[in-house]
Amino acid sequence: MQFLKATGLLLLLQGALAVNASTVxxxxxxxxxxxxxxxxxxxGPLKPTSHLEPFAxxxxxxxxxxxxxxxxxxxxxxxxxxxxxxxxxxxxxLSVKFDIEISKVSQYTKDIELYEKRILNLTKKIEYLxxxxxxxxxxxxxxxxxxxxxxxxxVTQLKVSLSGNNVIVEQLYVEIKNLSLMVTEVExxxxxxILAVRREIASLQRKLQDCEASRNQSTNHYFPPGTCSHGGIxxxxxxxxxxxxxxxxxxxxxxxxxxxxxxAPGKELYWVAPLTSARYIEYYRLHESFDDLLLFKYxxxxxxxxxxxxxxxxYNNFMYFxxxxxxxxxxxxxxxxxxxxxxxxxxAAFNNRFSYAGVSWQDLDFAVDENGLWVIYSTEASTGxxxxxxxxxxxxxxxxxxxxxxxxxxxxxxxxxCGVLYATRIVNTRKEEIFYTYDTNTRTEGRVSIxxxxxxxxxxxxxxxxxxxxxxxxNDGYLVRHDLTFQPIIPA
Ligand SMILES: [Ca+2]
Numbered sequence: 001m002q003f004l005k006a007t008g009l010l011l012l013l014q015g016a017l018a019v020n021a022s023t024v025x026x027x028x029x030x031x032x033x034x035x036x037x038x039x040x041x042x043x044g045p046l047k048p049t050s051h052l053e054p055f056a057x058x059x060x061x062x063x064x065x066x067x068x069x070x071x072x073x074x075x076x077x078x079x080x081x082x083x084x085x086x087x088x089x090x091x092x093x094l095s096v097k098f099d100i101e102i103s104k105v106s107q108y109t110k111d112i113e114l115y116e117k118r119i120l121n122l123t124k125k126i127e128y129l130x131x132x133x134x135x136x137x138x139x140x141x142x143x144x145x146x147x148x149x150x151x152x153x154x155v156t157q158l159k160v161s162l163s164g165n166n167v168i169v170e171q172l173y174v175e176i177k178n179l180s181l182m183v184t185e186v187e188x189x190x191x192x193x194i195l196a197v198r199r200e201i202a203s204l205q206r207k208l209q210d211c212e213a214s215r216n217q218s219t220n221h222y223f224p225p226g227t228c229s230h231g232g233i234x235x236x237x238x239x240x241x242x243x244x245x246x247x248x249x250x251x252x253x254x255x256x257x258x259x260x261x262x263x264a265p266g267k268e269l270y271w272v273a274p275l276t277s278a279r280y281i282e283y284y285r286l287h288e289s290f291d292d293l294l295l296f297k298y299x300x301x302x303x304x305x306x307x308x309x310x311x312x313x314x315y316n317n318f319m320y321f322x323x324x325x326x327x328x329x330x331x332x333x334x335x336x337x338x339x340x341x342x343x344x345x346x347x348a349a350f351n352n353r354f355s356y357a358g359v360s361w362q363d364l365d366f367a368v369d370e371n372g373l374w375v376i377y378s379t380e381a382s383t384g385x386x387x388x389x390x391x392x393x394x395x396x397x398x399x400x401x402x403x404x405x406x407x408x409x410x411x412x413x414x415x416x417x418c419g420v421l422y423a424t425r426i427v428n429t430r431k432e433e434i435f436y437t438y439d440t441n442t443r444t445e446g447r448v449s450i451x452x453x454x455x456x457x458x459x460x461x462x463x464x465x466x467x468x469x470x471x472x473x474x475n476d477g478y479l480v481r482h483d484l485t486f487q488p489i490i491p492a
Pocket of ligand 1: 311415463
């Protein structure tokens with residue numbers, strides 16, 4: 001621009017010199033330059049040409065030495081200096097913008113190189129997936145899809161930034177689209193194989209469970225709760241973990257179960273009693289529905305000092321338990337938490353003498369079935385073998401007693417169903433087995449093998465509820481429930 005300005009000045013000077021030269025005249029009068037054609041100049045006669053028009057209005061004067069002096073006015077049209085300046089500024093601005101755009105393009109180029117690498121990686125992955133059709137999962141596809149979506153988004157942004165004129169970006173976009181289609185294709189192929197098979201398996205498993213449930217239901221349908229016209233337990237369902245006891249994981253010993261009360265007819269009542277110091281029945285809670293139990297919402301929380309072991313049961317709104325440090329049966333009114341009766345169980349061993357295998361302080365294990373209240377214990381006379389007594393729940397007197405030949409400390413727990421004792425033993429940390437039965441109706445013992453799956457290692461207590469024909473297990477602090485299946489009596 002400086003050059004243009006300089007050129008302009010030079011022209012101006014040349015013009016001025018020319019004028020000066022042509023106007024060194026002896027004429028005493030001021031003359032208009034338009035009259036110059038009459039006057040001979042050193043360069044020859046001046047001709048009135050159009051480019052001289054801007055000088056038409058220039059007036060001059062002669063000084064004392066006869067030199068013609070004049071001011072020259074150069075109009076815009078001849079030399080637009082201000083416009084040139086504007087152009088100069090504009091050019092500078094454009095130059096800056098150009099630099100910015102150039103740097104952008106170099107950044108995009110780097111980005112594109114990065115995406116190309118990623119696409120290459122993804123392509124390799126897909127090729128691998130295609131080759132090894134067994135090892136991939138739905139999740140793999142989802143991840144690939146996400147990556148592709150992300151790249152699509154970025155490339156679209158790039159396209160907009162570069163006004164869609166960049167060939168590389170266009171190519172990239174097309175490649176990503178192709179990749180997306182490829183993944184869909186591979187996945188659709190898979191759907192007919194691995195995923196379809198997996199879904200089929202899941203569906204079959206569901207069907208199987210439904211089938212099992214309806215079979216159990218239909219089997220139980222023949223034996224409505226309260227009746228004993230069946231041939232005994234044939235199967236124990238998988239454990240259904242209800243919840244951890246409300247006092248927490250540290251309270252591994254305890255008992256729980258369902259009961260009914262004449263004070264609340266038709267209500268689904270539950271009791272939970274985690275033991276204090278792994279020995280004492282002290283705090284217990286009562287719940288008025290299964291939902292309440294799940295939500296830890298209780299109608300009553302009581303304290304009683306003390307019962308021994310996890311062998312307590314609740315029957316008709318009374319809790320029956322082994323009174324601490326004695327062979328006594330305690331009868332606790334759950335309405336008022338008062339001990340209404342206490343009576344010794346004749347000859348019963350107590351204070352952890354013949355408790356169950358792996359379970360302490362449970363010398364007296366109470367049970368409830370369709371026939372009423374029972375207690376499962378040992379005596380010195382029975383040499384530690386299981387003794388079963390039917391108890392009159394009103395006065396706690398023994399109605400009848402049965403002695404078995406099964407050593408109690410080798411049994412892990414026991415419960416009564418329709419007057420039949422079922423005893424369990426430990427198989428391993430995950431399985432327990434009902435292996436022994438004693439029918440008080442016929443005074444006969446039997447051997448069975450019904451597996452009970454455990455969630456935790458030790459079954460601290462197992463109580464049957466004749467209300468819903470379920471087994472309530474306190475499994476190392478967890479409240480667990482099992483459905484029981486009974487076999488029909490085969491007519492002779
Ligand atoms: Ca029991």
